[in-house]
Amino acid sequence: VFVAIGHTPTTSFLEGLVDFNPEHAGYVLTQGTSTKTSVPGIFACGDVADSIYRQAITSAGSGAAAALDAERWLSEEGLGNEESDFEAELLADIMANDGRRSAEEYNVYEEAGGRVSGMKEEL
Numbered sequence: 001v002f003v004a005i006g007h008t009p010t011t012s013f014l015e016g017l018v019d020f021n022p023e024h025a026g027y028v029l030t031q032g033t034s035t036k037t038s039v040p041g042i043f044a045c046g047d048v049a050d051s052i053y054r055q056a057i058t059s060a061g062s063g064a065a066a067a068l069d070a071e072r073w074l075s076e077e078g079l080g081n082e083e084s085d086f087e088a089e090l091l092a093d094i095m096a097n098d099g100r101r102s103a104e105e106y107n108v109y110e111e112a113g114g115r116v117s118g119m120k121e122e123l
Helices: 058-075 082-096
Strands: none
Touching: none
């Protein structure tokens, strides 16, 4: 979630949950140069963690860093990999059948009415 807060961080909802910067009231304390907070899985960026620049452009870059930190954390926790797990399961199923498909298998084109207009089809 990207929230523009201006020059006064709206972080009171986090009081008692994460550590705050003792030198700058209202700003969430992050670990080193990362966006990690004192609570695993909670990341702070932009205007809630940056008491110096407080600009939209630096907040956007900081938000991208927080997204990467969150993605890494989810991966380390074994979460957020559902798509790759599904693809691996599908590939294993196809390989188990030597690539052959049965007539009963799901066909997205049949569900869409057979032919799909506006898409190039190979014959």
